[in-house]
Amino acid sequence: MVAWLRKVSVQRPRESYLNEMAMFLAGRAAEEVVLGTITDGAGGGRGSDLHRAADLATVVEATLGMGSALSYSSASTTQELENLRRSDPVLRRRVERLLRAELERATEIIRRRREDVEPVAKLLAKKELISGDEMRHVFARRVTRP
Structure with a gap:
């Protein structure tokens, strides 16, 4: 589990959100690179790194207008974000693409380091x-x- 304090800023760039997602997914990437396997350590329950990354990707794609489509939703709680993903297959695919891209980036960083x-x-x-x-x-x- 990763815990850190992020500086609160008034305007946060898209790259900051992507970096945070990659950080959440880095544990899973490290398992694959270092251990050669994936465990359930990064995923699963509420509050897991995968859960947090999925919520953040949903925020980027559905509420901030920073995703692959220009859209807005007032969803902000974990349950509201999950409901959005469940009810909108297009959004779910966009979130999945974003998560996969950040997992790939995290994996490459882990390989280099x-x-x-x-x-x-x-x-x-x-x-x-x-x-x-x-x-x-x-x-x-x-x-x-x-």
């Missing part, structure tokens, strides 16, 4: 949840290694 990802993956395999301090420690060791 595999040396940096593997120590984190090993630690997560042991603990499932790691703190910011533990992450800093992992990366500090990588930087100081000869």
Whole structure:
């Protein structure tokens, strides 16, 4: 699970939303690249990384006018966003395309940065949840290694 504090801005560019989606999907991408398999760790229940990415993609596609079609909906809750996806097959396909594109981008980043990802993956395999301090420690060791 990824938790972070994002700077709140008055105007947020589309790329910021896409980056956030890629971040949510990076755990799944890392499983595939590092472990060679996909587990249910990134998906599944409410609040999962996949759930959050799907909601964000729906917001981009259906409420902000930043998607592949210029559209607007006042949906804002998780349930309203899910209802939109369920009731509109065109929107559902647009959300799926966006999620797949960001998963592909996250996968490519993980492949390029595999040396940096593997120590984190090993630690997560042991603990499932790691703190910011533990992450800093992992990366500090990588930087100081000869």
